[in-house]
Amino acid sequence: xxxxxxxxxxxxxxxxxxxxxxxxVIMDVVNPEQAKIAEEAGAVAVMALQAVPxxxxxxxxxxxxxxxxxxxxxxxxxxxxxxxxARIGHxxxxxxxxxxxxxxxxxxxxxxxxxxxxxxxxxEFTVPFVCGARNLGEALRRINEGAAMIRxxxxxxxxxxxxxxxxxxxxxxxxxxLKGKSREELIAVAREIEAPIxxxxxxxxxxxxxxxxxxxxxxxxxxxAALMMRMGADGVFVGSGIFKSENxxxxxxxxxEAVNNYDNPQVLAEVSKGIGAGMKGISVxxxxxxxxxxTRGW
Amino acid sequence: xxxxxIAIQGDVSEHVDALExxxxxxxxxxxxxxxxxxxxxxxxxxxxxxxGESTTLGKLLIREGIADEIKDMNAAxxxxxxxxxxxxxxxxxxxxxxxxxxxHLLGLMDTRVNRNAFGRQRDSFEYELELPFLETPYNAVFxxxxxxxxxxxxxKVLAEIDDxxxxxxxxxxxxxxxxxxxxxxxxxxxxxxxxxx
Numbered sequence: 001x002x003x004x005x006x007x008x009x010x011x012x013x014x015x016x017x018x019x020x021x022x023x024x025v026i027m028d029v030v031n032p033e034q035a036k037i038a039e040e041a042g043a044v045a046v047m048a049l050q051a052v053p054x055x056x057x058x059x060x061x062x063x064x065x066x067x068x069x070x071x072x073x074x075x076x077x078x079x080x081x082x083x084x085x086a087r088i089g090h091x092x093x094x095x096x097x098x099x100x101x102x103x104x105x106x107x108x109x110x111x112x113x114x115x116x117x118x119x120x121x122x123x124e125f126t127v128p129f130v131c132g133a134r135n136l137g138e139a140l141r142r143i144n145e146g147a148a149m150i151r152x153x154x155x156x157x158x159x160x161x162x163x164x165x166x167x168x169x170x171x172x173x174x175x176x177x178l179k180g181k182s183r184e185e186l187i188a189v190a191r192e193i194e195a196p197i198x199x200x201x202x203x204x205x206x207x208x209x210x211x212x213x214x215x216x217x218x219x220x221x222x223x224x225a226a227l228m229m230r231m232g233a234d235g236v237f238v239g240s241g242i243f244k245s246e247n248x249x250x251x252x253x254x255x256x257e258a259v260n261n262y263d264n265p266q267v268l269a270e271v272s273k274g275i276g277a278g279m280k281g282i283s284v285x286x287x288x289x290x291x292x293x294x295t296r297g298w
Numbered sequence: 299x300x301x302x303x304i305a306i307q308g309d310v311s312e313h314v315d316a317l318e319x320x321x322x323x324x325x326x327x328x329x330x331x332x333x334x335x336x337x338x339x340x341x342x343x344x345x346x347x348x349x350g351e352s353t354t355l356g357k358l359l360i361r362e363g364i365a366d367e368i369k370d371m372n373a374a375x376x377x378x379x380x381x382x383x384x385x386x387x388x389x390x391x392x393x394x395x396x397x398x399x400x401x402h403l404l405g406l407m408d409t410r411v412n413r414n415a416f417g418r419q420r421d422s423f424e425y426e427l428e429l430p431f432l433e434t435p436y437n438a439v440f441x442x443x444x445x446x447x448x449x450x451x452x453x454k455v456l457a458e459i460d461d462x463x464x465x466x467x468x469x470x471x472x473x474x475x476x477x478x479x480x481x482x483x484x485x486x487x488x489x490x491x492x493x494x495x
Contacts, residue, residue: 006423013422016309016441016480020349020382023307039399042358044307044351079395079413080353081442103419103442126420260306260334260358 009126011148017081017104017128018149018212021045021235025225025256026214028052028239031070032077038242041252045081045103047237048074053110053157054240054279057291063111065093071100083130088297089115091124098127104149106130107142109296110156110239119297122146132216134167134294136174137193139209141298144196150209152233153294154217157240159281161218161227163294168215168231178204217294220245220278222258222271229262246276299494302342305332306358308350308383312479317346320487326495339367344377344494347384349441349477352413355383356402365404372406377493378471385473386411386444393447407468408450415445415462415475427476429457429465431489438464438476445475 007013024044029035035046050066051059065086075082081103086093093114094105107120109132119142122129128148133139139150152171154164174193178186181204190200202210215228216237225236236259238252245251254271261267284292301321303313310332317330333339345368347355359365372378380388386396390405395413416422419442426435445462449455456465464475470493478486 006425008421008423010424012439012480013424013441016439016477017419017422019309019312019480020351020441022309022311022350023305024351024354039353042354044354079399080351081419098420101418101420128419256354256358257361260362 014128014148015211018130021081021149021214022212023259024235025259026083026235026237027242027252028237029074029243032073034243034248035074035078035082037249038252039078039080041249042256043080043252044235045083046074046078047083047085047106047239048102049085052240052243053293054159054244054281055157056110057157057293065090065096065111068096068100071097071102075101085111086120087111088113089118089120091120094120094125094129098125102127104128104130107147108132109153109293113296119145130214132294132297133171135170135193136203136209137195138298139171139213140193140195140199140203143199143209143211147211149212149214151214151216151237154215154219155284155287156217156293158218158284158287159220159241159244159279160284161220161224163284164215164217164219164228165231167217168228168233171209171213172232175203175208179207218284220281222254222268222275225255226258226262226268229259235259240279244279250275251278299326299328300342301328301330301344301346302333302339303330303346303348304355304359304364305334306350306362307354308348309477309479310348313346313348313381316479316484316487320484320491323484324488324491324495326491333364334362336363336367339364339371342371342376344490345371345379346490347378347380347387348479349382349384352383352386352444353399353401356387359387360402365402368404369406372404372471375470377490378406379474379490380472381474381477381479382441382443385446385475386413388471388473389446407466407471407473408453409446409463409466409473410448412445412447412462414442415447416440416443418442425459427457427459427464429486431456432485436478436483436485437481438478439480440464440476443475446473
């Protein structure tokens with residue numbers, strides 16, 4: 001094989017990786033034991049973390065990239081892809097994650113931002129990125145920076161799905177509103193939402209954002225996961241919802257089955273039976289403004 | 299005529315689009331259906347197993363009761379194509395990575411596979427691949443791709459990279475380690491449809 005003829009890290013490969021995750025559940029894990037439970041339940045990937053968002057929220061202080069030792073141990077323990085979180089704008093943390101062999105980097109608002117002005121230039125990396133968004137403008141700005149996958153921000157670590165619902169409806173609604181608009185109207189929209197014109201035109205034409213779009217931030221039960229799929233999510237991230245529940249094995253398996261059967265209430269009823277209590281959680285309304293994570297990034 | 303695409307997880311819509319375009323190109327009228335549950339595979343004249351996560355796909359094919367239907371379809375000699383994760387599921391045996399996760403294999407092709415033969419995502423690549431049924435190379439997209447390390451006598455090897463088999467067929471069954479559904483080039487899908495029409 002002529003090695004120089006292999007092309008690595010192209011946009012097709014990065015976006016292609018995200019497409020392989022469609023219809024799947026990506027689970028937060030903090031050690032190899034949890035990673036194996038997730039894999040056994042049928043997760044399509046795991047997010048390797050030092051602490052799940054609910055604990056990050058509780059502990060306070062500055063939240064950073066996980067200890068590389070934990071990430072390496074998780075990579076060794078499973079065959080499915082492993083993702084890792086870097087702070088917004090912290091391109092060195094992202095480089096470290098890439099060097100560890102992480103399959104996708106989440107430039108995440110769950111960690112304390114390292115740069116209050118710029119996100120990471122994701123086009124510089126071989127490994128693909130996923131980024132959070134609350135609306136179409138934010139999603140398209142991240143895609144323009146090289147994100148290969150978008151997820152709703154929701155409000156991580158709460159177990160309250162309402163913000164993920166809000167963000168998914170917002171993005172879907174803005175995409176629908178582009179339909180039937182003339183080129184000059186679309187250019188005006190691009191200016192208004194501070195997104196690149198080409199990406200707005202592409203979104204209007206495709207009637208979806210140009211990369212895979214997952215739901216995240218507060219998904220805690222099989223019904224929550226199915227709700228997000230019904231709204232048009234391509235798949236679901238579950239953070240604290242699994243390993244903060246009473247029976248993680250059962251919850252993980254039930255959420256995977258709920259995503260595969262999201263449009264069948266009969267099956268959803270079956271898979272939701274006897275799986276133990278979901279994470280206790282905290283309602284978004286009761287969180288002081290300074291502790292809200294979704295407003296990080298822009 | 300009905301073409302099925304297993305739709306449990308992975309890049310299903312890309313295969314549906316590619317098949318519909320390929321059918322239009324040849325002027326054939328044929329319905330393309332997506333399959334998440336048992337009962338539909340037996341109605342299909344040909345089947346595609348898409349790319350995705352093989353560990354997840356294998357588990358859910360069993361849980362949903364689709365795996366046995368696919369085996370029956372193969373016994374009836376109907377065309378089946380697997381890409382990437384699909385290539386793994388078609389195999390009779392796997393490496394220790396495959397064994398470790400209690401991966402369920404359909405065993406339709408006499409092959410032994412290596413789940414991530416070409417490494418992790420950072421090692422994923424595009425490559426101009428020569429295929430015996432095409433006049434010019436095909437831009438093949440390999441994503442955390444598997445490879446076939448051993449193939450039985452009945453398996454026809456179509457392409458190799460180093461010593462790893464990346465495309466093969468055995469009678470009605472066609473397997474690709476790459477993703478023909480991710481590019482606009484429909485020639486691999488057309489080769490598959492040649493088995494049907």
